[in-house]
Structures are given as structure tokens and as C-alpha cells.
Amino acid sequence: MALDPESARFDEGLREPPLCEPAALKAHFEAAGLVNVEVRAVDAPAHFVNFDDYWVPFTGGQGSAPTYVMSLDEGALEVLRESVRDALPVGGDGSIDLIARAWAVSGACRTGI
Numbered sequence: 001m002a003l004d005p006e007s008a009r010f011d012e013g014l015r016e017p018p019l020c021e022p023a024a025l026k027a028h029f030e031a032a033g034l035v036n037v038e039v040r041a042v043d044a045p046a047h048f049v050n051f052d053d054y055w056v057p058f059t060g061g062q063g064s065a066p067t068y069v070m071s072l073d074e075g076a077l078e079v080l081r082e083s084v085r086d087a088l089p090v091g092g093d094g095s096i097d098l099i100a101r102a103w104a105v106s107g108a109c110r111t112g113i
Contacts, residue, residue, distance in 0.1 A: 025105050034107030042104050048096040051085050 019025060022039040029037045048054040061070045072080060088096050 029107050035110050037107035039105050042102045044100050046098045046100040050094045054096050
């Protein structure tokens, strides 16, 4: 949003209840009637051989981020692309290693239900 305040209209996190936060996930599962709810992060390495390997999924047009990317004119797209490139931890060989995170939730049904 720093480059384009209008990009907020593509941010699903601003339109939907926050479900990628441990407290919000726990609250949703408890509201569904589960007890002893626990939330934990599941992290996995995400290796990209180079910047293009990382960037290409953003040009597919499916999902909020790619839809936003594909809505940009050529100049704005290049500014975004280079800003993203500059922000990533690129190794000496050009590869990019990140951590992908998913959230796991467990809980139990209340007795008698």
C-alpha cells in the first residue's frame, strides 16, 4: 500500500474477518463450539531459484494480489516489481529463500453435544 493507497481495495484482509491470526482463529473455532482450542504455526521453507520464479505467480491474475498486479499499467507494474525485488533476501546465486506459514487449529467437541 506504500506505493499505491488504492491497492487496499484488493486486500482480502481488510474485507474479510482476519483469519490468519492465532487469536482470531481460536475465537472462530470456540464460537463454533469447540473447547481446548490450540493454534500453532506450521512453517515450511519456500525456495525460489531466482526472482522470476518468485514473481511469475503474481502475473497469473488469480487471487487478490495477482488481480491487483495485473490491473497496473506497465510503468506502475515495473515500479512494483522492482520494489518487491529490492525487499527480498536474494542470495549470491540469485535464489530467494523464504518461510511459508500456515496455521493449524485443533480442538475438541464439548461433551454431550
